[in-house]
Amino acid sequence: MKRLITLVVILSAITVSNINGQKMDKYYFSKTLNLPFEEASDKIKAALAEQQFGIVTEVDMHKKFIEKGIDANAKPYRLLGACNPKLAYDTVLAEENIGLFLPCKVLVKYIDENTTEIVMIDPTVVMGTLGNPELIPAAEKVTKSFKAALDKI
Template sequence: MFHYTVETDKSMKEAMESLETNLKDDKFGVLWQFDIKDTLQKKGFEFDQPFNVLEVCNPKEAQRVLSQNKLVGYFLPCKIVIYEDEGTTKIGLPRPSSLIQMIEDDSLKEFALDIENRLIACIDKTK
């Protein structure tokens, strides 16, 4: 499966706050937060589902992988979504190990899997 998604009993706000703390503990920072519902509504489009995209980065790891293969920049920063689906808060991400396959550079597979496992651990701690 190209993505990883979990459900939590936390509200979206609680989940985002907890996730940001867990990411920070693993040296990932939130570079940008995109509130899709708010943005679409401001543009005059009907969209009632709360849906946020966080772009996260660990600068040391980004520098390391970009020095090895610039094409990885197409996937950076990593994205984590937090949204409501039928009253349930969900947190997920596209798996870096799936995305990296598009580059066809076997030397990056272990790196992508490491980042994926670290981000999944942050998400799991947030549940």
């Protein structure tokens, strides 16, 4: 019994280590631009539009923090929800509750006055964790399009 408990503890530690120790670049990719925040935001939106993605949500988190009385000296941090309706529909057909992961997230992060980072989720990695192989073709198309948009700017 003691060996079984030890084995369970070791396996639990390995699982937690893999979850917590996962490299951050495994579920996203990013690019740092030598551009002011608003200009970088406009550029990624235009590049996504060229890839057939619309921005269906846009949240300025730093403004939300201020509105809610959080004095965190927050730097501009914008969440964009990017959506290609056809690909989104394909994923809904494959996985009814996939809407929990839609729209795909793109971050625009202020680094300094002339530097902005664009961070995009890697749908292939995220959807791959769901265990539904029917999601992978659409996820790979989104990943390819996101990388093309990032390369464009």
